[in-house]
Amino acid sequence: MTQRTGVDRREFLAMAAAAKGAFVMGFWLPPRPASAQQRDGAVWYEDPEAPEINAWIVIDPDDTVTIRIAQTELGQGVWTSNAMMVSEELQCDWSRVRPEYASANRDAREMAPEWTLEVMGDGAQDPTGGGEPSFGNRAPTGVFGIPDSLYRRMRTNAAASVKDGRYYLQLAGAEARERLLLAAANEWDVPVRELSARDSIVTHAPSGRTTTYGAIAHLAAVTPHPNPEAITIKPPSEWTLMGTEQKNLDVPMKVTGETVYAIDVSLPGMKWAAVKTCPVYGGDVAAYDFEAIRDLPGVQSAVQLPIPDPALTRGRIFSGGVAVVADTWYEAKTALDRMPINWTVPPENAGFNTDNMRQALLDSLDARGTVRVDEGDVDAGFAAAAQIVEATYSTPYLPRARMEPGNATVLVTDERVDIWIGDQSPQETRFSASQITGIPEQQVHLHMCHLGGGFGRNGNGPQAEQAITIANANRGTPIHMLWTREEDFIGTTYRAMGMARLKAGLDEDGWPLALEVRIAMQDDGFGPTASFGGASRYHAPHYRFSNHETDFHVPVGTRRGVSQAAHEFYRETFIDELARAAGRDPYLYRRELIARTDIPYKDDMIRALDMAAEMSGWGTPLPAGTARAIGLEERGAETGRSATISAMVHTVSISPDGRVRLERVDVAHETGFGLVNPLSVRKQIEGQITWFYNDAMHQACTIANGRIVENNFDTFSLSRIDEDPPEINIRFFETDHWLIGMGHDRATSVQSGIGDAIFQITGKRFRDLPFSQHDLSWG
């Protein structure tokens, strides 16, 4: 019945790649020339045609430099910044660089070169060194820490791709460069120290001889370096490519529609699967009636999906479900919609709703909780205070809602597993594939695609596990599983719903004597101590901080900004409230309270505030209905190691009928010792301003009878261009430590900023996000 009306070039090439990769198709096609690869839009790993210099670098005779990228491009620019880190040291011609995904399969079979294993230098304060990875230096698997397998860390998370990979990516480029030089020196029989390399050309100055990388790459590939441990990396003062604004290498294919996302993968003989899982987490299928849909067009079969093994989903409990397999996805989805399914739902989970969860969080705030910091005598501080200020805040469950719905194509045979996927954790997916199919990880091949958004390990949900399960039940047939948008809201993890109660005792001049912070969220929520742990960022002689836990059924995970985004809303809003109670300017109040602490990097925080205030024209008059608010954003300062610090001023207008517009954002952001690609940093800041604008104004997922209520973009709204700030000014200032990263926790102050602007303009203080649920009219 379904007849293909034509096979396009991309599909043909995907078929070719699949045939080449899987050896099950019964035909063979010659490998594509490297130059053809970028045009067809697929960027997954292929065995090289030229010998590789090291696991990151292949140089073709025509000087095309292929750089393997072990992180996943999800719009954050890693495709370009990782390539820049390698190229900086390789000294190759940047215009001939072609990134390609690293092979997670080889990562299962090969160990990392010895010279990548030790972080060089002296931590975050050493400009010549590698900095400190976030996740520890060594760990045996890809699930925790940085493993010793070939590509080390293949995860893309925690905004840490630069921080955790830079030292060994720079080293990979340097090692290859040194071997290219050695190969040329051997060829010419001259001392290697007389050679220099630049733009893929090796020059012997005394004789004037030159050669290209392409011409000697085959020799370099078999020329070992005698002493790779002695190779060092360039400090920022010597960078020539890193630190410059480079357009992203994936962009040209994204304006033509050529990029092959996972959803675009099409293989010969492939069938599509649509999935429905129990909308109440922890629920399972009681019965389903495949006979009712068996004869619908295109329908092939149904596969029951068990509740995914929590060991494969980091302990989270998702739901069981059913997949329908059909010739096309629309047929599969249409049939599935018509198939009767009965669910078994754990009654305690079905009993949850937003109101009783909020009450449980409030109750936990009243209990003692786990005290994390207790400095001085907070109760004595309160007793001595001239004024007490107390406020309770809340933030809702929030999903990532990336634009590409969860999907993966999987082919399982008795020998191997092939997976075409956009994935922020390929090492973990490889492990899952092996566990589900019984096929060793060394026989699992991931064909990585760019992701249509990620925002936190693309959901932490069971997209791969479900697709593998369906394909395992259909061995020999490639299965492309695709979620509906509604299913994507079930198959994701959420940032935990949270509440906070902050209480301060102020002296006669309005300065805090005592500060108490209570944070409530479910016990498996991520980052409970963010923004408040270690020490208070704003001075209070007596400081207590505690976590208060509850037990809810919604699976929670690492959504962009993690808990820091919620916690900075609580903290910065409360500081605004204190400044108002003290009758002081919120910028100068913050400045003074930071100056009174002895927290590491406090001078950088003050510089950020000063710069943002100055950029914004702080204190100059504004039209009626318009206000400015300032906020501090910091991550990790309390450690005294790496940190990321910025400050923003938000200029907000509100019409008398309550329409909010973020008019202008002035951003002061530190560079640390150096930013790899400042253009990507700008784009990430711009994007995060809108991200947290959405968190502030619009987005919430509520729970009714245990289910997520808002599950598509009609009810879970995404702001459009008409709400975007027309003016964003970003300035960088230099600081003397390595950054943690900035891809997920900048612009959190949009939330407190809009809240304080609402207060200034309307006189109303709202403490429950999102603000759009409140009456913002005035006048």
Added chain:
Amino acid sequence: MAFDLEVNGVRHSVDADPQTPLLWIIRDRIGLSGTKFSCGIGSCGACTVHIDGQAVRSCSVAAEAAAGRAITTIEGVSSDGSHPVQLAFKELDAPQCGYCQSGMIMTALALLNAIPEPTDADIDAWVTNACRCSTYYRVRQAIHLAADLMRAER
């Protein structure tokens, strides 16, 4: 049931349920995957194509309704990214993940065809596509740049 669709100037005979959303015919039957699925309810615009020059959300149009009309997808804008709108999006480095960008470009193109020198208010009114990466700041600048490039071409 077979029906004919003209996509990017090429006529395709399609044998499918004519009520199937145009999006899925374009992607799965005709094999053009630049047009994206995201919400399936006409809300996000990732699936935007042109029918007779008008931007429409192809997830919410029955394929049959497009029969006999000229359908243009992102692949039909140019084969090499050389259209002024594409050049402008590249110059501003607008895409992040890129998933919404085919639809964004098709909407921008429809706007520029209707209003060659759009104001910010025109952009606000026309560009109702969602971008989760929030590339709006650069998309707005790219549309203005594209207008300049197209004026220079005229």
